[in-house]
Amino acid sequence: MLKSLYSGVSGMKGFQTKLDVIGNNVANVNTVGFKKGRVVFQDLLNQTLSGGTTANNQRGGINPQQVGLGSKIATIDTIHTPGSPMTTNVGTDLAIDGDAFFVVSPDGDDTNTFLTKAGNFTLDGQGRLVDSNGNFVLGVVANGVAMPIKIATDEVAGKKFTSYSIDSDGYINVVDEDGKIGKLAYDGSKYFLNNPNQAGYDETKNLSIATSVVQNPAGLKKVGNSLFEVTGNAGTNDFGRIKDNAGGEIYSGVLEMSNVDLTEEFTEMIIAQRGFQANARTITTSDSILEEIVNLKR
Known part of the structure; x- marks a missing residue:
């Protein structure tokens, strides 16, 4: 044949x-x-078909066939x-200018997580930041503990948040019903407004959007719904605040397109x-x- x-x-x-x-x-x-x-x-x-031979003083070399x-x-x-940025002016639409990925979890912790560049997030009925599939967008505090991001009320003072914004480092700036301004923070059990002008201010409790930087992004596995799963060939999974893992900057009101x-x-x-x-x-x-x-x- x-x-x-x-x-x-x-x-x-x-x-x-x-x-x-x-x-x-x-x-x-x-x-x-x-x-x-x-x-x-x-x-x-x-x-x-025939191998190559080495040239010598009596005969020239022959290339292999x-x-x-x-x-x-x-x-x-x-x-x-990077994909092209698209301005939406929606506060929960986020894009990362850099190598970092957003981290989402169906369980709300860091034991079962996925990475994504799709930042079209929304707030659910309880004020938690979720993606289009209902997965929780994880936040992180200084000690690396991950938890869902809940932008609803100051659970310590019992005051509702009336507005919020997300800065380039992923921190959530909130305003409560009394007009107090501060960072959304988490003390291990409750979400609260952390005002730098008040006594007891602790910067390490400020909650920021969790990101992850992997050494080999091509080693990530697509699992559908614009999500990636970390595989063994993706390398080190540097999880934490975007300013700590040098993953770039977060832009609010912008989406990274295809x-x-x-x-x-x-x-x-x-x-x-x-x-x-x-x-x-x-x-x-x-x-x-x-x-x-x-x-x-x-």
Whole structure:
């Protein structure tokens, strides 16, 4: 059998997967926090017809003669370049200018967490900051303890919060019904307004939005719903305040959109389509040659 038949099949399979990845990228062109995929190919085994020889004083060297046996997919990378920012002027819409990810949890603690760049958060009926799937957006205090962020009332003074804002370091600035201004804080059991002008002010209790920086973002695993799961190849998971892990800055009223470039994707789609067609033509040509060989007996 002609090796080109199998080489053509391997090429068609590879370009089919490439088209699948491109289709997913295009489908998520407007998905908040989406990171595009990229397919990289590599060749398969090579059959050596004759090996190379070393040059000497009597004879020159000869290059090896090899016939390739097709291609395969080397990697399907997730590209973590920044997406375009979109201004929404919604206070709970957040974007990170930097390498950090937001940390969310379905349980409200740091034992079962996911990372995300999708900062389209809202407050639930109890005033807790959640994502679009109902996962709790985690906050963190100075000792690294994680908890949900609840922006409802000063549970120590019994005063409701009337307004709030989130600064570039992820701290939540709140105003209560008496007009007092301070940072949202957590003392281990209750949320309260921490006023720097009052006695007993403790900066270590100030609550800020938890972030995480990993050494190898490409090692994160997509689990759907714009969430990533930390794998062993992602490296160290530096969890904490964004100013401590050097993860960048947080912007309020802004969302990070998809990093998909339609111009690039449609160009790659044309290349993948033509590559698929070329490999299909290789198979039909090989089939014609085999037909001629079979007809030799007639």
